Amino acid sequence: MSSMELFNRLMGDTMQLRGRIENLTRQSITGLKAERLGDLGAGVSRSVSLRAELGRRELSGQAMEQALGRTAVMQGSLDRLTEIAREFRTKAATRITAGDPGSLMTVQGDARAALVEVAHLLNTRHGGEYLFGGSDLTRPPIPDPEGLPTGPMAQQIAAEVAALPSQGLAATVAATRGIAxxxxxxxxxxxxRLAADAALPPGEQEARRAVPAADGQLIGYGIIAGRNADAVSQGETTGSWARDLMRNLMSLAALTPEQMSDRQTFDAFMGTLRDGLSSAELALGEEAGALGTVEARMEATQRRHDDLSTALSKQLADIEEVDVADVLVRLQATRNALEASYRAIGSLRELTLANFLR
Incomplete structure (x- = not known):
């Protein structure tokens, strides 16, 4: 091989080494095997598939996280509603006595305040959305929470309670149930919106709000004000813990001291109120427990999404990413080879010039 041929060969090797150094330098900075997806060669299709699946899993995980944030707030509302039902069941059993009109007046004021609180709890919002409004996320389930103690439902129940002495216990209880x-x-x-939906047959009513768990699988977690989700109300009930709670608080607020004179009728009516509040309390506990089971399922699903996302990310990294430590070792070795190539070219140039001058 002539000196010129050797020189050209060394120059070619040097250019390759310089290109390799540029590529290794880029990899050491970006951590990626290729700058463009299309440069991955045979790994392109697998990379695209993994990216799509990873994106889907991440979106599902985020949706589950948001749903869990909503259910945590809903649990807080259910807990407080349960406390209200328990509190007034106890008051109806122990605080009101037929011989003490003052005890009734105290509970009446408390009941009116509790009605407003119940309305606001059913109007609970999270992230700008009404949690108990079903798909109607932007409007409150109870449009006039402050007016609930004096609204149409309360007025009609009060009229029936006022007629208790004349129409009797059974008729009054049936009438207040029908109003609620x-x-x-x-x-x-x-x-x-909620009233129209509640008037539909059960099979035609709006489905619960749900979050995707997997392809074709949903986890329902929504609770719509005015109708139970998982709980089945028992006993003296309208079939809805929310309606039971409002009905009995309104009935308590409507009683008058004069009605205490008929001890037998008054005590019997108080018994139905206690039963109604007990029904609401038990159904609320059942609802909260069922929602807790749903939360546990969502948390388990979220963990599976996270585990799968981790596995998919590792597979994607094997295709697209480099071992930076290994790249740095190869980069240094390539730099050493390039320096050796430069020295060889320099030596060859000197030799060729000496031959020329000889």
Missing amino acids: QSNLAGVTPFSD
């Missing part, structure tokens, strides 16, 4: 169950405008305190 009503979805008619001018009676129900719920929004027109």
Whole structure:
């Protein structure tokens, strides 16, 4: 091989080494095997598939996280609603006595304040969304929470309670139950959207709000004000813990000291109120427990999404990413080879010039 041929060969090797150094330098900075996805060669299709699956898992995990944030707030509302039902069941059992009109007046004021609180709890918002409004996320389930103690439902229940001495216990209890169950405008305190939905047959009502768990699988977690989700109300009930709670608080607020004179009828009516509040309390506990089970399922699903995302990320990294430590070792070795190539070219140039001058 002539000196010129050797020189050209060394120059070619040097250019390759310089290109290799540029590529290794880029890899050491970016941590990626290739700057463009198309440069991965045979790994392109696998990389695209993994990226799509990873994106889907991450979106599902984020949706589950958001849903868990909502259910945590919902649990807080359910806990407080349960406390209200328990508190007034106890008051109806121990605080009101037929011989003490003052005890009734105290509980009446408390009941009116509790009605406002119940309405605000059913209007609980999280992230700008009404949690108990079903798909109607932007409007409150109870449009006039402050007016609940004096609204149409309360007025009609008060009229029936006032007629207790004349129409008797059974008729009064049935009438107040019917008023609380009503979805008619001018009676129900719920929004027109919720009232219209509640009036539909069960199979046609709006489904619970849900979060995707996997392809074709949903986890329902929503609770719509005015109708139970998982709980089944028992005993003296309208079939809805929310309606039971409002009905009995309104009935307590409507009683008058004069009605205490008929001890037998008064005590019997107080017994139905205690039973109604007990039904609401038990159903609320059941609802909260069922929601807790749903939360546990969502948390387990979220962990699976996280575990799969971790595994997918590792597979993707094997295709797209480099071992930076290994790259740095190879980069240094390539730099050493390039320096040796430069020295060889320099030596060859000197030799060629000496031959020329000889």
